[in-house]
Amino acid sequence: xxxxxxxxxxxxxxxxxxxxxxxxxxxxxxxxxxxxxxxxxxxxxxxxxxxxxxxxxxxxxxxxxxxxxxxxxxxxxxxxxxxxxxxxxxxxxxxxxxxxxxxxxxxxxxxxxxxxxxxxxxxxxxxxxxxxxxxxxxxxxxxxxxxxxxxxxxxxxxxxxxxxxxxxxxxxxxxxxxxxxxxxxxxxxxxxxxxxx
Amino acid sequence: xxxxxxxxxxxxxxxxxxxxxxxxxxxxxxxxxxxxxxxxxxxxxxxxxxxxxxxxxxxxxxxxxxxxxxxxxxxxxxxxxxxxxxxxxxxxxxxxxxxxxxxxxxxxxxxxxxxxxxxxxxxxxxxxxxxxxxxxxxxxxxxxxxxxxxxxxxxxxxxxxxxxxxxxxxxxxxxxxxxxxxxxxxxxxxxxxxxxx
Amino acid sequence: xxxxxxxxxxxxxxxxxxxxxxxxxxxxxxxxxxxxxxxxxxxxxxxxxxxxxxxxxxxxxxxxxxxxxxxxxxxxxxxxxxxxxxxxxxxxxxxxxxxxxxxxxxxxxxxxxxxxxxxxxxxxxxxxxxxxxxxxxxxxxxxxxxxxxxxxxxxxxxxxxxxxxxxxxxxxxxxxxxxxxxxxxxxxxxxxxxxxx
Ligand SMILES: [K+]
Ligand SMILES: [K+]
Ligand SMILES: [K+]
Numbered sequence: 001x002x003x004x005x006x007x008x009x010x011x012x013x014x015x016x017x018x019x020x021x022x023x024x025x026x027x028x029x030x031x032x033x034x035x036x037x038x039x040x041x042x043x044x045x046x047x048x049x050x051x052x053x054x055x056x057x058x059x060x061x062x063x064x065x066x067x068x069x070x071x072x073x074x075x076x077x078x079x080x081x082x083x084x085x086x087x088x089x090x091x092x093x094x095x096x097x098x099x100x101x102x103x104x105x106x107x108x109x110x111x112x113x114x115x116x117x118x119x120x121x122x123x124x125x126x127x128x129x130x131x132x133x134x135x136x137x138x139x140x141x142x143x144x145x146x147x148x149x150x151x152x153x154x155x156x157x158x159x160x161x162x163x164x165x166x167x168x169x170x171x172x173x174x175x176x177x178x179x180x181x182x183x184x185x186x187x188x189x190x191x192x193x194x195x196x197x
Numbered sequence: 198x199x200x201x202x203x204x205x206x207x208x209x210x211x212x213x214x215x216x217x218x219x220x221x222x223x224x225x226x227x228x229x230x231x232x233x234x235x236x237x238x239x240x241x242x243x244x245x246x247x248x249x250x251x252x253x254x255x256x257x258x259x260x261x262x263x264x265x266x267x268x269x270x271x272x273x274x275x276x277x278x279x280x281x282x283x284x285x286x287x288x289x290x291x292x293x294x295x296x297x298x299x300x301x302x303x304x305x306x307x308x309x310x311x312x313x314x315x316x317x318x319x320x321x322x323x324x325x326x327x328x329x330x331x332x333x334x335x336x337x338x339x340x341x342x343x344x345x346x347x348x349x350x351x352x353x354x355x356x357x358x359x360x361x362x363x364x365x366x367x368x369x370x371x372x373x374x375x376x377x378x379x380x381x382x383x384x385x386x387x388x389x390x391x392x393x394x
Numbered sequence: 395x396x397x398x399x400x401x402x403x404x405x406x407x408x409x410x411x412x413x414x415x416x417x418x419x420x421x422x423x424x425x426x427x428x429x430x431x432x433x434x435x436x437x438x439x440x441x442x443x444x445x446x447x448x449x450x451x452x453x454x455x456x457x458x459x460x461x462x463x464x465x466x467x468x469x470x471x472x473x474x475x476x477x478x479x480x481x482x483x484x485x486x487x488x489x490x491x492x493x494x495x496x497x498x499x500x501x502x503x504x505x506x507x508x509x510x511x512x513x514x515x516x517x518x519x520x521x522x523x524x525x526x527x528x529x530x531x532x533x534x535x536x537x538x539x540x541x542x543x544x545x546x547x548x549x550x551x552x553x554x555x556x557x558x559x560x561x562x563x564x565x566x567x568x569x570x571x572x573x574x575x576x577x578x579x580x581x582x583x584x585x586x587x588x589x590x591x
Contacts (some may be wrong), residue, residue, distance in 0.1 A: 014209070016545075
């Protein structure tokens with residue numbers, strides 16, 4: 001049997017981890033720490049036509065989220081970058097140059113989505129490291145699948161062949177989604193790694 | 198006795214629910230998902246005179262929160278819409294048309310309020326479904342009481358007679374507060390339901 | 395042994411406290427509740443050169459955080475006021491006049507900082523109560539040390555000699571940091587107390 005003190009310790013530890021941006025890993029793609037989206041190549045931002053403020057039925061302005069939101073921690077429904085179709089690209093300038101070790105992709109949970117489904121969530125995606133911005137084909141760091149049936153926050157260890165490789169530019173390429181015919185939503189993308197000394 | 202594994206499971210489940218906007222129910226009144234406050238009828242916003250920025254004692258601008266904040270998830274002290282007196286109205290255009298099933302009202306906890314009391318919290322309130330915006334008297338969906346002594350987040354199942362009724366407009370009418378002579382504060386209002394297929 | 399019901403109760407209580415701004419104490423220095431930074435005396439804000447938005451490698455604007463952020467609850471990496479060197483001052487106008495009883499200082503956890511160290515965290519600091527803004531030397535309320543090895547949120551009970559003393563102005567003076575040669579970061583500063591009746 002477990003004592004009340006042991007339960008306290010387990011709970012305290014779980015809440016500490018929860019307060020450490022949920023997963024306790026440094027995010028080099030966090031906007032507030034200095035990262036930015038420098039290009040979305042040919043992706044077309046989907047106009048979600050969210051009226052932020054309307055008066056007596058007349059929407060005052062329409063709003064579509066910028067790709068910047070994928071580097072911001074808020075993940076309430078709608079705090080996402082929506083691009084047309086199921087393929088999208090984002091080149092991110094990290095807050096510092098790192099030896100990349102993993103990436104994390106996050107979507108809203110099914111429970112917060114109408115009908116309990118998340119068809120606009122990304123499915124297959126690849127990650128590249130770039131040495132310079134114009135670079136057409138970067139260094140392949142891995143191909144992964146975001147699983148719509150698992151935890152909303154999913155971390156993927158990278159398959160980096162050259163351990164000495166370091167990058168300040170990382171590209172996310174979404175290749176497919178979970179079935180939405182019109183658009184795909186990215187809520188948050190994080191990049192983890194070892195800082196270059 | 199409970200095993201450490203069982204404790205882990207209980208803790209993990211509780212944190213998962215906590216991360217699902219606390220209650221794990223879709224909020225069709227969430228601004229980031231597309232909802233908006235389209236009218237507050239004759240309610241007068243209370244000028245709380247919160248100086249957001251002042252330099253050497255001279256406040257640079259005064260700020261009173263817009264009714265929009267009741268559709269936003271931040272609920273730190275002050276993130277509320279304050280209206281004069283104890284009666285206020287807000288007509289909300291939901292992010293989509295739904296068969297409404299419940300609403301949730303939220304205030305700050307007593308522990309975060311000076312003197313440990315929340316007299317400006319709403320008390321009695323009613324909820325209506327509207328078919329069009331100018332409508333003076335909507336469909337009555339229930340009358341409820343927000344309890345100042347219970348959990349800060351309180352969900353109220355609606356009493357909908359006509360199960361086929363669906364609305365994109367919902368009106369919140371606050372009828373009384375917990376004793377504040379000057380104003381009433383609404384921190385967050387959520388609307389739950391089944392999406393119209 | 396502990397029963398599942400007891401575990402549930404412990405977990406629920408821990409999450410309730412977590413949701414009460416983590417520590418369940420009223421913060422009279424919270425900006426959204428009406429507090430403001432009215433002066434930073436001679437402290438020089440450190441230009442962190444965080445590009446919030448850049449296009450094709452050209453940063454659109456640079457951004458350095460205002461001292462206001464220390465009164466705001468967001469504490470993701472970068473949501474801090476960075477001042478040059480290891481000594482900085484901030485005079486805060488509280489949301490109301492209080493008999494001060496404690497202050498809380500917060501930094502990001504080591505786990506969210508590259509290299510797992512937080513050299514830019516404050517170390518030694520003092521707190522003063524001021525009766526008027528121009529006052530050069532306020533009432534000394536205590537000298538403390540923020541410990542880089544303990545919990546990211548640390549609360550310090552004040553040593554107030556005159557229990558009847560009440561202040562609406564409080565000054566934070568940071569005297570040293572944990573080793574960063576260039577700047578010191580303040581993520582959040584809270585003031586607790588008893589409201590003046
Ligand atoms: K986001
Ligand atoms: K709010
Ligand atoms: K902050």
